[in-house]
Amino acid sequence: METKSLTLIQAINEGMKTMLTEDENTLILGEDIGKNGGVFRATVDLQEEFGEKRVIDTPLSEAGFVGGAVGMALNGLRPIVEIQFLGFIYPAFEQIATHVTRIRTRTMGHYSIPMVIRAPFGAGVRSPEIHSDSVEALFTHLPGIKVVCPSTAYDAKGLLIASIEDPDPVLFLEPMRLYRGERNDVPSAKYSIELGKGERIQEGEDVTVLAWGAMIPVALKAAEHMKEQSVSCDVIDLRTLYPLDKDIIADSVQKTGRVVIVHEAHATGGVGSEITSVINDTAFLYLKAPIERVTGFDVPIPLFSLENEYLPTPGRVANAINKVITF
Amino acid sequence: MEDKYPLFQIVDTSGNLVSDDYDITEEQAKSYYYHMLRIRMYDQKGIALQRQGRIGTYVPFEGQEASQVGSALALKANDWMFPTYRDHGATLTFGADMDMMLLHWNGRIDGCVPSRVKNILPAAIPIATHIPHAAGVAMAETYKGTKNAAIAYFGDGATSEGDFHEGLNMASVFKAPAVFFNQNNGYAISLPVSKQMNSKTIAQKAASYGMSGIRVDGMDVFAVNEAVKEALDRARNGEGPTLIEAVTWRFGAHTTADDPSKYRDQEESDAKREKLDPVMRLERFMKNLNMWDEQWVSSIKKEIQVELDDAIASMESHEKASLDDMFDYVFEEPTWTIEEQKKAFMAQRGGQL
Numbered sequence: 001m002e003t004k005s006l007t008l009i010q011a012i013n014e015g016m017k018t019m020l021t022e023d024e025n026t027l028i029l030g031e032d033i034g035k036n037g038g039v040f041r042a043t044v045d046l047q048e049e050f051g052e053k054r055v056i057d058t059p060l061s062e063a064g065f066v067g068g069a070v071g072m073a074l075n076g077l078r079p080i081v082e083i084q085f086l087g088f089i090y091p092a093f094e095q096i097a098t099h100v101t102r103i104r105t106r107t108m109g110h111y112s113i114p115m116v117i118r119a120p121f122g123a124g125v126r127s128p129e130i131h132s133d134s135v136e137a138l139f140t141h142l143p144g145i146k147v148v149c150p151s152t153a154y155d156a157k158g159l160l161i162a163s164i165e166d167p168d169p170v171l172f173l174e175p176m177r178l179y180r181g182e183r184n185d186v187p188s189a190k191y192s193i194e195l196g197k198g199e200r201i202q203e204g205e206d207v208t209v210l211a212w213g214a215m216i217p218v219a220l221k222a223a224e225h226m227k228e229q230s231v232s233c234d235v236i237d238l239r240t241l242y243p244l245d246k247d248i249i250a251d252s253v254q255k256t257g258r259v260v261i262v263h264e265a266h267a268t269g270g271v272g273s274e275i276t277s278v279i280n281d282t283a284f285l286y287l288k289a290p291i292e293r294v295t296g297f298d299v300p301i302p303l304f305s306l307e308n309e310y311l312p313t314p315g316r317v318a319n320a321i322n323k324v325i326t327f
Numbered sequence: 328m329e330d331k332y333p334l335f336q337i338v339d340t341s342g343n344l345v346s347d348d349y350d351i352t353e354e355q356a357k358s359y360y361y362h363m364l365r366i367r368m369y370d371q372k373g374i375a376l377q378r379q380g381r382i383g384t385y386v387p388f389e390g391q392e393a394s395q396v397g398s399a400l401a402l403k404a405n406d407w408m409f410p411t412y413r414d415h416g417a418t419l420t421f422g423a424d425m426d427m428m429l430l431h432w433n434g435r436i437d438g439c440v441p442s443r444v445k446n447i448l449p450a451a452i453p454i455a456t457h458i459p460h461a462a463g464v465a466m467a468e469t470y471k472g473t474k475n476a477a478i479a480y481f482g483d484g485a486t487s488e489g490d491f492h493e494g495l496n497m498a499s500v501f502k503a504p505a506v507f508f509n510q511n512n513g514y515a516i517s518l519p520v521s522k523q524m525n526s527k528t529i530a531q532k533a534a535s536y537g538m539s540g541i542r543v544d545g546m547d548v549f550a551v552n553e554a555v556k557e558a559l560d561r562a563r564n565g566e567g568p569t570l571i572e573a574v575t576w577r578f579g580a581h582t583t584a585d586d587p588s589k590y591r592d593q594e595e596s597d598a599k600r601e602k603l604d605p606v607m608r609l610e611r612f613m614k615n616l617n618m619w620d621e622q623w624v625s626s627i628k629k630e631i632q633v634e635l636d637d638a639i640a641s642m643e644s645h646e647k648a649s650l651d652d653m654f655d656y657v658f659e660e661p662t663w664t665i666e667e668q669k670k671a672f673m674a675q676r677g678g679q680l
Contacts, residue, residue, distance in 0.1 A: 027470070053470060056501075058497065058500075059493075059496055059497060059500055061493045061496060061497060063456075063459065063489060063490050063493045064459050064462075064490075064493030064494060064496060064497040065459075065497065066459075067456065067457075067458070067459025067460055067462070067463065067490060067493065067494060067497075068459050068460075068462050068463035068466060068494075068497050069463055070459070070460050070463060071459065071460040071461060071462060071463020071464035071465070071466065071467065071477075072463045072464070072466060072467045072470075073463075074448070074460065074463070074464055074467075075407075075463070075464045075467035075468065075471075076467065076471075077467050077470065091489065091493075094453065094456055094490070095456060095459070095490075098452075098453045098456055099453075099456060099457075099460070104656055104657065104658070104659070105436070105656045105657050106436065106439050106449050107439060107440055107441060107448075107449060108436060108437065108439070108440050108652065108656050109656050109659075110440050110441055111441070111448075112659065143657050143665075144657050144658070146658075146662075167658075167659040168658045168659055196662070196663075242662070243662035243663055243664055246663060
């Protein structure tokens with residue numbers, strides 16, 4: 001099998017290219033994505049290859065082009081829209097909350113909205129205000145949209161293709177801190193990774209560590225540190241935040257009885273709370289310690305002079321692991 | 328601005344042709360009259376059914392029949408219609424099923440399912456958010472290389488929303504074959520147009536998008552039909568979208584849950600009806616031209632009454648709402664959370680009390 005060594009953002013470009021090649025009903029819309037290839041270069045060279053009718057530079061108008069993409073999806077196309085940063089999605093929130101997520105229900109399946117909304121998200125790259133938000137829970141709470149978040153180049157391509165092929169809307173969150181991190185061998189051919197499935201990325205016996213996106217390297221580093229203290233961590237990358245992979249969570253927690261959930265989003269009402277509820281329903285009697293969460297705080301994400309203090313660190317995660325081990 | 332965007336009229340309030348440019352046949356006049364009478368009778372029935380407790384809150388559109396019929400009859404079969412909750416006159420005229428429309432007012436999702444033969448979206452409840460959809464649907468038609476177009480309906484209040492601007496801007500940038508059909512009926516619930524905007528007309532807003540803007544007498548079915556037809560022709564020819572302001576008046580309340588006497592002088596409104604009523608105007612026009620035939624009118628009234636009675640019977644005999652409907656259409660395949668919630672709910676519905 002032919003593979004290429006790619007960064008996460010290159011794999012996203014590959015995923016879109018694969019689907020633009022395969023299906024002429026697939027289009028991309030967004031700000032600065034055409035000639036400029038996107039502010040992060042996710043769509044680099046795609047307009048040149050597929051033309052201005054399929055890789056569309058839109059006006060600076062999130063509600064306009066998300067709403068426009070709803071119309072395209074109603075009319076049989078499969079639009080992918082790029083929101084430049086997740087924090088810029090708010091003008092389109094009404095479109096997502098009142099139409100993207102509801103049109104299938106509203107029309108009893110007569111119309112559906114097979115669209116993907118891609119959005120770089122998260123802190124840690126010294127961006128200005130609003131560019132660092134992690135508000136995935138606003139969307140996992142809305143019925144009618146799936147929420148996906150890869151942490152590796154391999155997963156990024158496979159999950160993006162699965163999202164584009166999904167018959168329902170998907171919010172595809174891209175951890176921008178990992179855009180140009182580690183490279184993976186990514187198959188050049190088309191492949192997809194089933195939505196709703198997490199992956200055990202490190203096998204362990206003593207404690208379950210659940211994370212996604214840019215928190216995966218943080219969790220792995222903490223797990224590495226704990227290994228030196230003879231604590232072995234079962235580290236799981238959830239990959240899809242709605243619907244959660246209940247089975248992988250239950251399986252791991254029933255084995256370890258101890259849990260640390262890591263996310264960079266604010267604590268209250270974060271996806272971590274929902275995971276806690278899944279554990280309550282599936283592994284309550286197996287728990288040996290209260291579930292620990294290591295999260296961002298209930299404060300607006302600070303400007304970058306303090307963003308590293310806001311973000312969970314391997315040290316904070318290791319402290320939490322120690323806490324559940326020694327409970 | 329009123330000078331720059333004069334009110335386009337073909338038949339004046341006395342029912343006289345204002346220009347020799349238009350030739351109206353008896354067949355045309357009768358067709359318009361039939362459709363306007365049909366939706367007016369439907370509208371009156373809707374209010375009555377709500378008063379009798381046979382449907383939920385109803386949104387009347389009396390006064391806007393010419394705007395809705397004139398615009399809907401300008402469309403071609405494969406065009407797309409994006410109505411609001413006050414545009415069921417237009418959707419019925421374009422081809423929505425009457426019993427399904429009534430079912431919608433009865434709180435049933437079945438009533439939202441579009442007509443099987445036409446691209447009619449369910450009534451938009453949020454304000455202005457369907458305007459970008461019309462732009463996108465129209466862009467997709469261009470992408471596919473068809474000559475189909477889209478029309479979005481919205482009121483005067485909607486022009487204050489951001490999505491109005493974003494939708495019109497998008498559509499104009501991409502020359503989307505769309506018509507943005509505004510019915511300026513004077514009020515957004517209680518707020519008069521004078522407090523909604525500082526601009527004298529809605530049509531003038533088109534200028535900021537480099538778009539054609541037309542102000543038409545929304546009580547003149549002929550003028551509305553002509554203006555929408557011309558806009559659709561421009562759209563199909565790649566000349567881009569048009570903003571049409573149909574100046575009309577909401578004779579009644581915002582909804583059956585609203586009391587307009589709290590915020591406007593209803594006597595003044597009733598006086599407007601005497602002068603402006605679009606159905607009366609068409610009747611005057613037909614009488615002036617000897618097209619009026621009492622026998623024909625009473626026969627179509629009977630015909631419409633039968634259609635209404637049948638639709639009401641069909642609505643009332645519709646199977647009860649199914650619990651499955653609440654769960655089964657969120658995704659193509661239900662997620663496990665929905666499946667588990669449905670199963671648990673079905674097993675203990677109502678609980679112990």
